[in-house]
Amino acid sequence: MPLLSVTNLSTxxxxxxxxxxxxxxxxxxxxxxxxxxxxxxxxxxxxxxxxSLTGLVPQPPxxxxxxxxxxxxxxxxxxxxxxxRSIRGNRIGMIFQDPMTSLNPYxxxxxxxxxxxxxxxxxxxKEASARGIDALTEVGIQDAxxxxxxxPHEFSGGMRQRVMIAMALINNPDLVIADEPTTxxxxxxxxxxxxxxxxxxxxHNSAVILVTHDLGVIAGICKRVMIMYxxxxxxxxxxxxxxxxxxxxxxxxxxxxxxxxxxxxxxxxTIPGAPPDLSREIIGCPFAPRCEFKIDKCVNGPCQLLxxxxxxxxxxxxxxxxxxxxxxxxxxxxxx
Amino acid sequence: xxxxxxxxVIETIPTLFIIATLTFFMVRLAPGGPFSSEKNVSPQVLRxxxxxxxxxxxVLAQYAGYLKNIVKGDLGPSFKYPNRTVNELIATSFPxxxxxxxxxxxxxxxxxxxxxxxxxxxxxxxxxxxPMTLAMAGICIPTFVVGPLLALLFGLxxxxxxxxxxxxxxxxxxxxxxxxxxxxxxxxxxxxxxxxEILPQDFIRTARAKGVPEWKIILKHALKGGILPVVSxxxxxxxxxxxGSFVVETIFxxxxxxxxxxxxxxxxxxTMVPGIALFYxxxxxxxxxxxxxxxxxxxxxxxxxx
Ligand SMILES: Nc1ncnc2c1ncn2[C@@H]1O[C@H](COP(=O)(O)OP(=O)(O)O)[C@@H](O)[C@H]1O
Ligand SMILES: [Mg+2]
Numbered sequence: 247m248p249l250l251s252v253t254n255l256s257t258x259x260x261x262x263x264x265x266x267x268x269x270x271x272x273x274x275x276x277x278x279x280x281x282x283x284x285x286x287x288x289x290x291x292x293x294x295x296x297x298s299l300t301g302l303v304p305q306p307p308x309x310x311x312x313x314x315x316x317x318x319x320x321x322x323x324x325x326x327x328x329x330x331r332s333i334r335g336n337r338i339g340m341i342f343q344d345p346m347t348s349l350n351p352y353x354x355x356x357x358x359x360x361x362x363x364x365x366x367x368x369x370x371x372k373e374a375s376a377r378g379i380d381a382l383t384e385v386g387i388q389d390a391x392x393x394x395x396x397x398p399h400e401f402s403g404g405m406r407q408r409v410m411i412a413m414a415l416i417n418n419p420d421l422v423i424a425d426e427p428t429t430x431x432x433x434x435x436x437x438x439x440x441x442x443x444x445x446x447x448x449x450h451n452s453a454v455i456l457v458t459h460d461l462g463v464i465a466g467i468c469k470r471v472m473i474m475y476x477x478x479x480x481x482x483x484x485x486x487x488x489x490x491x492x493x494x495x496x497x498x499x500x501x502x503x504x505x506x507x508x509x510x511x512x513x514x515x516t517i518p519g520a521p522p523d524l525s526r527e528i529i530g531c532p533f534a535p536r537c538e539f540k541i542d543k544c545v546n547g548p549c550q551l552l553x554x555x556x557x558x559x560x561x562x563x564x565x566x567x568x569x570x571x572x573x574x575x576x577x578x579x580x581x582x
Numbered sequence: 583x584x585x586x587x588x589x590x591v592i593e594t595i596p597t598l599f600i601i602a603t604l605t606f607f608m609v610r611l612a613p614g615g616p617f618s619s620e621k622n623v624s625p626q627v628l629r630x631x632x633x634x635x636x637x638x639x640x641v642l643a644q645y646a647g648y649l650k651n652i653v654k655g656d657l658g659p660s661f662k663y664p665n666r667t668v669n670e671l672i673a674t675s676f677p678x679x680x681x682x683x684x685x686x687x688x689x690x691x692x693x694x695x696x697x698x699x700x701x702x703x704x705x706x707x708x709x710x711x712x713p714m715t716l717a718m719a720g721i722c723i724p725t726f727v728v729g730p731l732l733a734l735l736f737g738l739x740x741x742x743x744x745x746x747x748x749x750x751x752x753x754x755x756x757x758x759x760x761x762x763x764x765x766x767x768x769x770x771x772x773x774x775x776x777x778x779e780i781l782p783q784d785f786i787r788t789a790r791a792k793g794v795p796e797w798k799i800i801l802k803h804a805l806k807g808g809i810l811p812v813v814s815x816x817x818x819x820x821x822x823x824x825x826g827s828f829v830v831e832t833i834f835x836x837x838x839x840x841x842x843x844x845x846x847x848x849x850x851x852x853t854m855v856p857g858i859a860l861f862y863x864x865x866x867x868x869x870x871x872x873x874x875x876x877x878x879x880x881x882x883x884x885x886x887x888x
Contacts, residue, residue: 302790335792342791347784351883352806362792397882413792 248275249420249453250299255313255323257291257298260306264525267311268294270477276470278420281447281454283468283485285461285500289521291477292457293343296423298323300338301330318420336366339414339452341443343426345406349398355382355409356394362417381412385442404435411442418450425457440467462506465489473497476522476532479551483558493560495576496533531563539564539576586886587871594867601863602652605856606645609847616661616850635661637852648856657857662849668857671842676861678748679831679838683823685754686762690819693766695812698773699800702808705778713770720767725826729760729833746835757834761826765819769812777808806880813877820869824862 257269269291276282284292297303299315299322315322317338322330334340339362342348350358359381360374369377375394382390385408398406407427414422424443428436444467447454456468464471464485471488473481473496481494492498501507502515519536522528531537534544543563552566553559564570571577617623617631632638636647651658657668697713704710733756737745743752780786781804789803828840835841839858846854878884 300791302787331793331795333793334790335794340788340791342784342788344784348788350785350789350803350807352881353803354882358788361789361794365793365795399883410788413788 249278249280249318250276251314251316252299253314255295255298255315256311257294257303257308258311259308266524268477268524269298272313272474272477272479274472274479274482276421276453276455279447279451279453280470281456281468283464283471284455284457284474285464285471286459286474287500287517287521288459290459290474292459292474293425294477295474296340296425296455296457300334300340300423301327302340332366335362335414335419336417337419338421338423339417339419341407341410341414341422341424341427344430345403345410346430348410349406351398353397354394355396355398355401359394359409359413359416362413366417377416378412381416382409384446385409385412387412403431404439407431407435407439408442411439411446415446415450415452419452421453421455422447423455423457426459427456428463429458429460436463460506461489461500461504465506473500476524476528478532478561479559480533480562481558481560482551483556487556487558491558493558493565494533494562495537495539495570496562499536499538531561539570539573543567583875583886586875590867590871590874594864597867598860598863601859602649602856603645605859606648606852607641609850609852609855610641612850614850616852618850635659635852648853652860657860658853660851660854662846662851662854668853671854672839672858672861675837675839675842678836679824679827679840682754682757682761682827682831682836682838683820685758686765686823686827687816687820689758689762690765690769691812693762694769695773695809697766697770698812699777699805699808701770701774702777702781703800710774714774717767717770720763721771723764725760725764725829726833728763729756729830732756732760733834748834748836748838753834757830757836760833761823761830764826765823768815768819772811772815773809776811777804780804780808810877810881813873813880816876817866817870817873820873821866824865 252275253273255269255272256267258265258267260266272291272295274282284295286292294303294308298310298313301322303310310323313323317333320329320333322333349355356375356378360369360371360378363369363374363377364371378394379390382393387393387405387408393401398409401409411427414424422443427443428439431439440463443454443456446452456464458464468485471482471485472479473488473494475496481488481492481497488497489501492501499515499517503517505514517536522532522535530543530545530547531540531549534540537544541564547563549561549563550566551559551561560566562570564573615637616635617628623631629638636644639647648658655669657672660666660668660671663671694717697717701710701713733745736742736756743755745756747753777800786799786803789799794803824840827838828844830836831838831840832844839861842854843858843862845851846858875886878886
């Protein structure tokens with residue numbers, strides 16, 4: 247049984263101008279200790295997906311329209327707020343994008359760091375503080391007892407993200423949701439932070455959902471990958487399948503636009519156009535207007551995620567029907 | 583911290599000097615003198631009085647003498663209350679004003695913070711509009727209207743409390759409410775806007791993600807930052823509560839320092855006026871210093887004295 251099993255999750259935001267469906271029938275499984283990468287351009291609904299799972303979507307204006315998220319036998323989308331609260335910070339830890347704003351500037355590092363211990367484990371202040379010092383040391387922060395008494399503004403961005411990681415992992419959660427943990431950091435720090443998450447994951451045997459808009463971050467870390475666009479899953483499968491043998495033209499285009507996947511000297515590709523307006527109903531493939539391989543049925547026909555025999559799933563109609571594989575231009579790009 | 587306090591105290595000396603100088607000359611410039619309201623004073627008696635209090639000396643000499651006494655902490659003899667010094671009068675009546683002020687401030691904080699927090703949790707709902715409308719009314723209606731109205735309703739019509747005097751605890755209720763109400767209203771509005779600024783921030787989401795209970799998110803994670811506008815308002819508020827207490831003490835016949843100040847001005851009490859002004863001036867300076875210390879304690883990004 248998977249640790250977390252999400253099916254048909256949809257989340258919308260309501261405003262005077264109408265309803266925007268930001269997450270649309272998303273489903274995935276993640277096993278104990280596994281790493282799942284979720285990638286997609288910004289605005290594709292990755293963060294809202296994470297918040298939906300942990301009850302952090304502001305309601306109103308948001309609503310969870312449908313879906314099920316079974317975590318150890320408990321549906322995260324329907325259980326009581328009290329039950330969900332007892333899971334958050336305890337069995338599910340979260341790391342956010344911007345370490346500059348995600349820590350409370352008015353509270354000392356120590357008092358924020360050990361809060362999950364005092365809330366969920368009922369530890370005394372003294373015990374919690376000792377564990378907090380260990381946790382800071384574990385994420386590579388030196389002079390931890392002194393650092394505990396300091397405030398966030400006395401830490402650099404990378405150091406703050408280390409604190410966030412220590413805080414998310416302090417209760418040895420079964421699942422860590424890391425929403426773009428390195429996006430706001432310097433390139434030199436990014437790799438360190440990713441290594442740290444990987445090392446701690448290994449040590450505590452936690453599953454990790456690693457969200458990013460940068461496919462390069464996912465490669466080499468994640469066992470399975472899911473590509474999101476306009477709130478939907480366009481492609482998913484093992485890392486080898488999705489990153490080395492991508493099928494969906496969107497994944498393709500995404501790779502071509504990233505330095506990590508292009509040959510040195512080749513110019514970076516820019517995907518033409520912009521993501522669709524989600525307040526309007528999209529009939530066909532949401533990527534069709536920007537896709538260089540679109541034909542009539544992409545725009546007008548139904549578009550569904552299809553799991554192929556090898557477990558590699560894509561939502562491209564032309565792939566699922568098999569006709570795109572015959573396209574010489576597509577094949578050329580594919581073998582390049 | 584200590585160096586901040588020492589520097590602050592040194593910085594206040596010129597302020598206090600200016601207060602002493604201005605009030606000293608202003609009360610002397612006002613027409614009449616301390617003994618002009620006493621009828622049937624023979625010129626001989628008047629001359630003796632003036633001599634006794636040193637009013638026969640040149641003004642500048644009086645001023646020099648006054649400053650010399652102040653430095654020693656002696657505010658001089660009262661002109662109006664024979665045989666009593668200004669220090670004594672302050673010592674007996676200030677505790678009453680202090681009690682009134684503390685009660686009013688406590689009430690204002692309790693009421694204002696509660697209303698402000700509740701309003702901020704459901705912005706633009708009834709739970710927001712109702713207390714905020716009341717707060718607006720509280721700010722707009724002046725004390726000299728609220729005081730007599732309350733006295734009329736609870737004192738005369740319902741007979742629950744006395745309308746004047748300062749003997750038992752119920753006597754404190756109406757003056758404290760009258761004095762504290764407008765500040766409760768300001769505090770409610772400031773607290774609401776402060777909280778509304780903090781609640782949507784990322785670090786509140788982090789607290790939720792940690793499983794912090796909602797009440798603790800509000801009282802621990804949000805209030806410390808959300809209360810900052812209220813704390814900076816407490817400086818001017820203490821000044822307002824002190825001057826407001828002049829009016830309230832007169833309305834409810836409270837034997838506090840405010841009433842003495844009003845009377846001293848009417849009576850041209852040449853030592854009482856600068857004395858009380860100096861005392862209140864120092865008090866406000868101390869309060870503002872406490873407010874600054876509290877602010878720096880709440881907001882770790884602020885360093886004292888920078
Ligand atoms: N609180 C909110 N109210 C309204 N719309 C929102 C809110 N949060 C996110 N959205 C919308 O949801 C969409 C997806 O956002 P997000 O999940 O943050 O994207 P990503 O994390 O993939 O960059 C965006 O179009 C954004 O405007
Ligand atoms: Mg995001």
